[in-house]
Amino acid sequence: MNIKPLLPLICCLTIICSLFGCNLIKTKNNILEISAGISLIDVMPEIESDYLKQKQNVTLSYNFAGAGTLAKQIEEGGAADIFISAGSKEMDNLQDKNLITENTRTNILRNKIALIATKDSSAIFEIKDLVSNKVNKIALSDPEKAPDGRYSRESLIHFGILDRIKNKVIFGKDPREVINLVANKKADAGLAYVTDAIQSEKVRVVSVVPENSHSPIVYCVAVLQRSKNVALAKDFVKFLTSDRAKAIFVNYGFTIFSVE
Template identity: 30%
Template sequence: MRFWRLLTTSLFLLPLLLMQSVGHSRQSPILVSAAISLRRPLMEIYQLYKQQSKERHIQFNFASSGALKMQIEHGGAVDIFAPASPQYLDLLEKKGLIHLKGKRPLAANRLLLISTLVGDRGKKIASMFKGRSVQEILLDKRVKRIVVGDPRTVPVGQYAHQVFKRLKLWPQLQDKIVFANNARQVVEYLRRNEVDLGLVYATDWQRLLSHLPYREISADLYTPIEYPIGVTARGKRRGGVDHFFNFLLSPASRQIFNRYGFADGV
């Protein structure tokens, strides 16, 4: 029986020791559900907000936009919602779960064409990037594989799909295109040199791929990439929600977003 005593006491003791440090506060704070890609700028904006305002009971919930949307649909107590693409906000609005949408997006993003062909071959590619159109780069014979997000499920892939369609290259490039299951995987393929070219967000390039050469995709080839923001039906009457919401859309926070590579959401 010594074993049982040891096992049960250790099992009961461990959580009790940790309990006090985990115990949660009674006040219900303002909860901001935001796309995980917005984490760093939002945390920085929150630091700035704390210095300027007395309101300190703000919490963030970071995940993929789809998961965040589902949480709100199932009654999750969220006050402000900032997904990575307008479709998520619109779907919730149709269900009457959004009280107010921001007059302008929280942030915007751009699409970049990235090449992993650096080093020996890179010199050729760098010169290839220079003075040549996106079309010519994509059709270059040295390019064997191009990674884009799966257009059926991944927003960054949907924008890439638009670009290829407007350039009328989609059928020609089919054999070279590799689909990734999310935006991170696109980045990962490029980071690991598994592919020659890829289409990624400017923010991802700045955070994770800044060692690689890029070419900006002309903005008229895809619909604007915008991160919308809204107050949920629950956040409607709650004190402090509007104040933080307005702060998120203020020039001060826009400056922080710009520093992380997000374009002006105007």
């Protein structure tokens, strides 16, 4: 068979394959599945934009929820390459079950808890005012689903008011739902991360809860054991500790983790 007449077509197909086919395979392999605490939902698009300036063939896919919810999904076999948790406890549990890749866990950020109220509220000036008869409903995150609920509960115990307000408490699944409950006046006040509270124009930050009233709020990240793209996941984790990423996080109200 004389294939000379087909040579131009073969060359053309080879070029097309090299330009598009291989690129499709590369893109498919460069998808990172990231399970991240919902308090990162505002900052991650800017982090992603900056990262993709360096890694143009990478696709980042997110699953945002409370860290407790995400950890449970991972334990049950949920697909993810990276876990960014707003609580050390959730990461500890995964590490104890050998579900994170060794030597990839990194502490990256800190946050604070804010006491929030409706915009028109004039009855709340500090956390102890939550016991007032003028405060009927208080929104908190469910401690089993989101770490900020755990920190909030610790602060209420610290100030000796948890038992006095427990009948007023309504739970949201995460800090965003807490803020929505207050913004929509389904609760008079609430406790949520400062970084979430400052993103809302519908609630008022009354005060920042003293950090010595609760466990340290530490955001940590790790590559998961089931990751299908460990090398790329490690590269993204490294980027999260870069000077550029740190500047973005600070712009959204986070504090960079440092050993005290």
